Amino acid sequence: MQAEKFHDLPLEDVMGDRFARYSKYIIQDRALPDARDGLKPVQRRILYSMYVEGNVQDKPFRKSAKTVGNVIGNYHPHGDSSVYEAMVRLSQDWKVRNVLVEMHGNNGSIDGDPAAAMRYTEARLSAIASELLRDIDKQTVEFVPNFDDTSEEPVVLPAMFPSLLVNGSTGISAGYATEIPPHHLGEVIDAVIMRMDNSLCTVNDLLTVMKGPDFPTGGIIQGLEGIKKAYETGRGKIIIRGKAAIEHMRSGKQQIVVTEIPYEVNKANLVKKMDDLRIEKKLDGISEVRDETDRTGLRIVIELKKDANAEGILNYLYKNTELQIPYNFNMVAIHNRRPKLLSLPQILDAYIAHQKEVVTNRSQYELRKAQDRQHIVEGLMKALSILDEVIAAIRASKDKRDAKDNLIAKFAFTEAQAEAIVSLQLYRLTNTDITALQKEAEELNEKIKELLLILNSEKKLLQVIKTDLKRVKKTYADERRTLIEEEIEEIKIDMEVMIPQEDVIVTITKEGYMKRTSWRSHNASNGKDFGMKEGDRLLARLDINTTDTVLLFTNKGNYLYLPVYEMPDIRWKDLGQHVANIVSLEKDETMVAAVPVQNFEEDNRFLVFVTRNGMVKKTELKQYKVQRYSRALVAVNVKNGDEVVDVLLTDGNQELVLITHSAYALRFHEGEASAVGVRAAGVKGMNVKEDDYVVSGLTLQSADDFLILVTQRGGVKKMKVSEIELSSRAKRGHLIFKELKANPYRIVGVEIADDAYRMFVKLERRGAEELDIQSLKEKDRYSNGTLMIDVNEAGTVTEVWKVAKQEG
Template sequence: MKKLENKKIIQVNIEKELKNSYLDYAMSVIIGRALPDVRDGLKPVHRRILFAMNVLKNFSYKPYKKSARIVGDVIGKYHPHGDSSVYDAIVRMAQSFSLRYVLIDGQGNFGSIDGDSPAAMRYTEIRMSKIASYFLQDLDKNTVKFVKNYDESEKIPTILPTLIPNLLINGSSGIAVGMATNIPPHNLNEVINGCLATIKNSKITNSELMKYIKGPDFPTKGIINGKIGIKKAYKTGKGQIYIRAKSIIKKNENKKKYIIIKELPYQVNKAKLISKIAYLIKEKKIEGIQTLRDESDKDGTRIYIEIKKNNIPEIVLNKLYSLTSLEVSFGINMVALHKGKPKLLTLKKIITAFLNHRKKIIIKRSIFKIKKYQKQSFLLEALSIAFKNIDTIIKYIKSSSNIKKAKYKILKKKWKIQKNNKKLKLEKNIKFLKNKKYIFSENQVKKILNMKLNKLTNLEYKTLLLKYQKLSKKIFYLKNILKKKKKMKQVIIKELKILKKKFKDKRKTKITNKISNIKIQDMIISENVVVTLSYSGYIKYQPITEYEAQKRGGKGKYATKIKSKDYIKNLLIANTHDIILCFSSQGIVYWMKVYQLPKASRQSRGKPIINLIPLKKKERITTILSFKEYVKKRNILMATSQGMIKKTSLKKFKNPRSSGIIAINLKKNDQLIDVAITKKNSNIMLFSKLGKVVRFLEKKVRLVGRSAYGVKGIKLNNKDSVVSLIIPNKKDEILIITENGYGKRTKISEFPIKSRSNKGIISIKITKKNKNVVKSIQVNKKNQIMIITNHGKLVRIRVSEIRKLTRNTQGVILIRIVKKEKVVGLQKIKNI
């Protein structure tokens, strides 16, 4: 290997070198591409596009220019990247569904909300929008810093002297290295009101700003659900909001219901949305939709969804919100470059940064104008003095052999200021002596010598004085702006109000106060169902409409297919939206919703409840209780097979655990058999399988905690056990059914109130013909009942068809049973 002459090999740490190189790259992406500046709300590519259009005089009142022309200038002079990145930025700046206030007025195909690609840059034409010109206002007045471009052949501004609070009104999104930004667009009218409020009160809080800036305002309209996410984002810089499509439910001529989607959430592709809905219909994940059609046109979005007969449109709509992008979340992450560094900003910080930028622009603009006006006034002063000394000046010119000598004489002369000139407010930078004798500068002499003879009239002199006075007033006004904060605020307020008057519009996106979170329950049709639980633990539900009422003594229909040696233990009529408390043999309670149970046909056994509830070994569900919601001043009464009764507040069961909670402590060989919800002043009735009943006042049972045993409710012999717990209503009757299908209804008044813990009285006469009591319920004439056998057979009967008998009778046949078959369940159907 040849030795390198005059070369040094420098050893570097590769880890340190890679770290530095990556950090350089990261900062380049963060500052040069991905993040907007808090002051003008623009990324470098957008800023360079607007600057290039300004240089080409591609204004809103001028003819359109080809997009390719602008792209060529941007990549050729200012932006060292590919043409596609520049044209993509131009396209987005021209899309009314992407930007709340478009910055480019496009002519041609710039894509659509369906995700259609724009035409090539050689076909489309563009010019600045009217609002875009306010980004470049005062750019020529030395208001911003210019730097050299990538090849040092041109100069470009580092920031635009914008009058528009663009970071808020148009928002921004971008992914940098290790960070991202996602700022939603807002209404210009609201943002300017927020700016004006901040100017008037510098100590204004983010919460107070929300009185003016209600929340994001998207170009595609839609509805924002709730203000919590907005408040959090404005206070911390981060938050999440939910945007929902606007929908209307109507009826057509054939009385069929249909849904019209009129507005979509921001950045949702309409074509993909419709394809997704069609896919969900095909896969039967959304049922109830008959027709799906896109009826959108130039006037706006319109998606037509016709609902099938007997389907509820609200349920279908809730499923669409849950499963499609008809409702989307928007993560607000207000990160922007502030003083050259990426920062997470609150609402007030963004507004304050913009207003500080405006102050700097106005200061620099005022200084620029003052210098310009001073230069003009300086020359006008010289002309004014020259007018009063014109004879001397002409004499010097005539007597001089050349212009240089004349110039020299005028420069050396100390000129008197005439009385008429005393009104002139001489500026400090103009040279004059203490004794009011004036000395001209070279520029002033040059202006005097170039003066035409026709300007020596008296009228011209008066016009000159008038111009000078106007300039003096302007200089005085501008200096006041620099000196007095109040004047500065007035200028900012005036300019913002002019902007507001010119571009203000109504809010597009509606904000609702309440959060409309879609729960699973909102997607389930509310209907009455039959819940069955077999002794072996198979559970299911099916619509109650599958069972028509039969006459007393009918054979019934099969409610479920069961295994041999299995039978239906529990039958419950409930609503799909009801809460179910499942009480186990070990005194544990589990919490569920009816719709969480498996829905199955009459021929199906259902699913093992152990797959839904984490039951322990040898633990089984003995009773189930349904109710709509937790109500204050309600108690749960529990009855055990050995006659124990316990009362616990319903609110003790409000916070269930997936593993279940203790409902009652049970003694050996005892089990929980029935549960009921009661008020404070109810009666309690306990029915035994051998036809005994006891009725006593609820107040005789004190309120205890979940882990208590309870007290004695009825005294039983060794062969007897409790089968039912009833909280009687004076207007209702008691219906009792036995194992062999015999039953009767009896007035409640036939069951007298006695003390707790006695042997009770006869409720039904037990014989070999009717056998033991299975269940007792309270009913009225308008009710219907459902009876189920251990063979899975179910019959539905009208209560009015059942004979009313006294206590000491065996009843009549309600359902005919076959050999080895017996009744195992009885349930009342409400509101029939």
């Protein structure tokens, strides 16, 4: 017995080698199509296996399971489901432009329904699939042994039409992906002929005959520039939208009728998404969505309410559903056994080179056959001219072998001619047969001349390829299905038209629970029993319209863009939805402020951000309007552990006051901070001591406003704003409490006094408690506050906020 051998190899070398081999296999032999015949190995094996078994277009259908078994047993040693799924896809006329497999039975649907099991369906090759296999038995392509060396399979099919472009391809392998759209058969053949006539023709020239992709589901392509870029580089982006029309009904209402949808869009999901917009009241004006598709064709009806804006609703559906989708070309195929990103001219050149090879091989095969037959015909004609001597020689022979030897020796026949003579049937030994042989000899001469001309002349070779292509075009080309528009239409949606206008209440709590509540739900509870977790508090209550937007800011300098109409409608008594269900936030990220916005384009509207370290940033409100808002967006660049403490909405002409924990206050005009971009960090607003930090930033309407200042010791002080001198930014500011060396005052929160609000504080040991601010007397900045809370009993004050009186 042979001794075992052990190799001591680093794991990373072994893994790297094995993965490299696996990747090479996946790329070359599974996921990517060949640039010559446009097929992946499994597709090629399915078609070849059906051809070998005679399961072709002019024969009866056969069970799909039989074909799958033949493919697995002879050529493709993989799972039956992968083979059957590939076979089903070749039969789906909404996936491939020209089906290669005809199937009886349920082969799936555009709604995403799976095909019936292979034991229930029957299949055969389509007529056009036979064009991919035409002349394969004439040694046109290379054959290699199958996986167990019991038979042979083709490396590539002869492909009498450019299947890679006609049916497209999609696939993902290790490190490579491909996305090639289907095209119109006639246009692709015209492009191939143009390329053969002029090998220097440009993409612009090709676009005159090959307009762009032609999807089996029709639809409208927008973006000629994207098509051109894709044909030039292999990559490009276009927009595909469904074909929809607005119809007027007798009742005076309108309806939108969709008759074609974008390629590879699931119709059932599209209809459900449209209906969900109606159910969730994200889109006003739709009364019903119906799928009326039947055997006559696809038809989705969106019935509208009276006086609904049909054009606006259609635009909204284009923007927010798969009625319009982007399509990205990524034309990767196997070319010379390597994956390569190919331009349109390169794909056409690869196909033309393949056809030259196929036609050359076919011509050589037919030439050999013709020359062999010519040789036999010459022998038979010679034999008929000396028939009596030939018969006498055969009769004088002992057996067949002796007869052949005698013919070769006496009359100088070759082995092949002698074999043909001794195999000749007696009835053919008539005088009339010589004319048939002479006619055949002439035809063979002509054929040999023709074949030699093809093999010796590039021009004649190309002429033969063109003739074959024109025959395929004439036989199989149909009408173009997809319309191409040059420009990508910018969709403008007037949200006020789309959204049901309704006055609602939006509430956001400090812990991040938010909800939109109707006034009906609020009034049913008389504004009481507000749903909120114990220990949580209201951050904002906004009386707002569904057409408005809420900007929700966090301490980390991020913001959430929340159109009110998209918020879930939740009862006043219920808890609401947590922001973490909408976007992902960091663990220690908390809500700081909520700003309602009615119109982003309004002039002289700014957001001012105040940070813990005294930075101030001012930015135009309009810069916070966005189209995509599925994640948290950057509102201000917060650096080195700093965080946002306040966000203020201003008109650009207000005064700001910043107050620190150590009781310093600085008042300055907001004009000192220039407006900057969204991602900027801002400027130094206040020069804060190392052990101090800003607790609040406020906008002032008047110097006669009163500030209510609350300290950690339970002291509360009412002070006029004018006590703080108007200064400039980036200064330390003034002390606004009497300075004490032992147990100094530390400010926890500041609010502007307003009779319409009640003020609350949070205590360490007693929770929330209301302050009686009506009883407070005005004090100057050198005095201390009034002790309103016994902190020895309740614990220190940790938070301060105010609530409108009608909120209870």
